[in-house]
Amino acid sequence: MRPIDGLTVLTAAEMRTAEQASGVDEAALMDRAGAAIAEVVRRIGGGQEVLVLCGPGNNGGDGYVAASALRQAGIPVRVAALSDPRTDLARRARAGWAGPVEPIAEASAAPVLLDALFGTGLSRGLDEPVVESLHALSIRAVLTIAVDLPSGVATDSGALLSAYPGAALTLALGAPKPAHLLLPAAPLCGTVRVLDIGIAARSQASVLPVASLRSPAVDAHKFSRGMVAVVAGRMPGASALAASAAARVAGYVLLIGSATDRLPHAIVRRRWAEDALFDPRIGAVVIGPGLGPDEEARAKLNAALASDHALVIDGDALRLLDPARLRSRASPAILTPHEGEFAHLFPDVKGSKIDRARTAAGESGATVVLKGPDTIIAAPTGEVRLAARHVPWLATAGSGDVLAGLTGALLAGPDTTALAAASSAVWLHTEAARIAGPALIADDLTLALPAAIAQAGA
Ligand SMILES: NC(=O)C1=CN([C@@H]2O[C@H](COP(=O)(O)OP(=O)(O)OC[C@H]3O[C@@H](n4cnc5c(N)ncnc54)[C@H](OP(=O)(O)O)[C@@H]3O)[C@@H](O)[C@H]2O)[C@@H](O)CC1
Ligand SMILES: Nc1ncnc2c1ncn2[C@@H]1O[C@H](COP(=O)(O)OP(=O)(O)O)[C@@H](O)[C@H]1O
Ligand SMILES: [K+]
Incomplete structure (x- = not known):
């Protein structure tokens, strides 16, 4: 058994x-x-x-x-x-x-x-x-x-x-x-x-395995562990949550755009500018949490899409995205829609949750994390991972922002694939929720991440 x-x-x-x-x-x-x-x-x-x-x-x-x-x-x-x-x-x-x-x-x-x-x-x-x-x-x-x-x-x-x-x-x-x-x-x-x-x-298809994370290599430095840029927008709390979660995994987190007062000091802040993403050390860009629906948000998304960076596209950015634009990009993208965002992005994709995630990944060329109580991760190759553990306390505002930041940090890290990064992120997110316990708020998830990362063997 x-x-x-x-x-x-x-x-x-x-x-x-x-x-x-x-x-x-x-x-x-x-x-x-x-x-x-x-x-x-x-x-x-x-x-x-x-x-x-x-x-x-x-x-x-x-x-x-x-x-x-x-x-x-x-x-x-x-x-x-x-x-x-x-x-x-x-x-x-x-x-x-x-x-x-x-x-x-x-x-x-x-x-x-x-x-x-x-x-x-x-x-x-x-x-x-x-x-x-x-x-x-x-x-x-x-x-x-x-x-x-x-x-x-x-x-x-x-x-x-x-x-x-x-x-x-x-x-x-x-x-x-x-x-x-x-x-x-x-x-x-x-x-x-x-x-x-x-x-x-x-x-x-397989059940999401227990995440397996390694401690940093003995000769690691902050950039070799991965640098993540989180693009902020109208709601700075959301990008602050994403950046705070990312900082638990990545060696260097850059928050571009408006920040909250309580942003951890470890996170580097920069104003948004057209060339804000022109930094070859950036391993992944997280865009979407709190981005807003306006022209400025659209310009930021366009800049991210035009860059060579690996992308995690979440929240508001999923409302602005034409998934066909991902096809011509050489670096990987991870989309993290909940059901509503998924229906907006892929209105014609029907079937079981597994079929829909797999079809969307195949059509867009991106790895798709179709969130919910039964989160599914699908790669463009047809590979699928199904989350097995369910912590309904995750149904709280901002918990998706934490997942997006975590996914970006893992994607920016050494020797990974989009599927592996998304899989580990989903596992760590649920483990952090289990550790944070009942009545958690999204901020608690970032605090529980070190213990969750330790559970993953790092
Ligand atoms: N094959 C192997 O080597 C091994 C198989 N194994 C075992 O076999 C199971 C699959 O067996 P299975 O394919 O016979 O199907 P099963 O689920 O028993 O039912 C089908 C029958 O029910 C009928 N029926 C359907 N719905 C109905 C309804 N609502 N109300 C009334 N009737 C209904 C249906 O009739 P029909 O739809 O044609 O009208 C058909 O007669 C599998 O889950 C595992 O436990 C293991 O032993 C390992 C080795
Ligand atoms: N009932 C539930 N059980 C387990 N996990 C859930 C449940 N509802 C939502 N989640 C998880 O919580 C997160 C919510 O993300 P999202 O809907 O984007 O929220 P937000 O935009 O407020 O951050 C996702 O990771 C999702 O899988
Ligand atoms: K049975």
């Missing part, structure tokens, strides 16, 4: 391909899955009675195999089914279960509820009486565990096809799937752990 950080994420179709490519016979895969599920249920169920809900497909098949293994291990277990099995594999698994099978509507509750109704094959919402039974049984259970996925969520988009009571634990088979990470499904999964069933997972 493994935590999901850094693991490859597979869609339902990619999972099927991986199963076929594994060279392991499907029945053997199901036996492994069922045995691994039973082992976890036995260990955390504390010997209490288990009720296994089995659906008609192979998810149900896993349920029958797990029920048989639990019974052999001496755990009291009952099985309730939605209907007869419909696949050969599930029929084989059902035949291996020596006990009775009750209709779900008649099943009485047990302390441990194992949901093996539907997994990657769910094609529509569950019938209403089934949803009602599932809720009634779950309310009376002490512990609900979902096999592969909560029954009712769409594997690839994380959409909710029917109401789900919520599991405490979801045992993902072989690999995490998008629904384990995307809203609204992710919180219904509870803790997600992966059970290894011996397949090699390959795809371009």
Whole structure:
């Protein structure tokens, strides 16, 4: 049983391909899955009675195999089914279960509820009486565990096809799937752990790994650690937050434009001028936080786009940007839109959150950080990272400014890529929020960054 950080994420179709490519016979895969599920249920169920809900497909098949293994291990277990099995594999698994099978509507509750109704094959919402039974049984259970996925969520988009009571634990088979990470499904999964069933997972998507940051090299100097320019505008507090966060990572932070009185003294200030960005030591420019919507903002964005610098484009600058302008630039750009800014930038891009971030990155040639509770980072190569940890206290004004500054600082640093910089920034941002704790304000994130950076190994 493994935590999901850094693991490859597979869609339902990619999972099927991986199963076929594994060279392991499907029945053997199901036996492994069922045995691994039973082992976890036995260990955390504390010997209490288990009720296994089995659906008609192979998810149900896993349920029958797990029920048989639990019974052999001496755990009291009952099985309730939605209907007869419909696949050969599930029929084989059902035949291996020596006990009775009750209709779900008649099943009485047990302390441990194992949901093996539907997994990657769910094609529509569950019938209403089934949803009602599932809720009634779950309310009376002490512990609900979902096999592969909560029954009712769409594997690839994380959409909710029917109401789900919520599991405490979801045992993902072989690999995490998008629904384990995307809203609204992710919180219904509870803790997600992966059970290894011996397949090699390959795809371009993975769960955001724990950031790995190195301390500065022994011969480091401030410019070798990275110099960031933060372009300020109408709301100096926003750029001050970005610059303050950047200063925790970069060796040198330059704030260009109006500043607040309480800007840390370590941040160098300069007035805005046409040539303000003509400094070859600048490793990345952050533009957008508090920039404003006016002509001056537009001129600053034009100057940044005309420069050779790597860019982090956030906030107000995303309202002024034509993404097509990024195509001709040689140095990388990272866009950090929330959903509203994304819709403005890419009005025609539709699909799941993963599809939209990936398409936008491909079209613009920029790395796209599509923010929110389930932040997704997509590179123009098609590579995608999905954030796994959720700290809703981040939903506070200015927290995006902190992320933009942090991203710029990491992008300006040595030996990195836009994808790596954005990934580490998102991880550190959430870790800083976890450390800052409840009721945080964006300023607290900058104060918590040293501890978050230490957690990342630096
Ligand atoms: N393949 C392998 O090697 C391995 C697979 N494994 C396991 O298999 C799972 C995937 O199995 P699966 O493809 O059989 O799909 P599953 O989720 O059980 O359901 C599909 C069935 O349900 C039906 N149905 C759908 N929606 C419905 C609804 N709302 N209400 C009622 N019926 C509905 C649908 O019918 P249809 O849509 O055709 O009408 C079909 O009959 C995967 O998550 C993992 O647990 C592991 O054992 C490892 C090895
Ligand atoms: N409910 C939530 N759970 C976790 N993170 C969130 C949530 N809502 C917002 N965030 C994160 O907080 C930040 C908010 O950024 P943004 O919307 O640009 O705010 P602002 O413009 O006020 O700085 C983003 O990093 C986003 O991913
Ligand atoms: K399930």
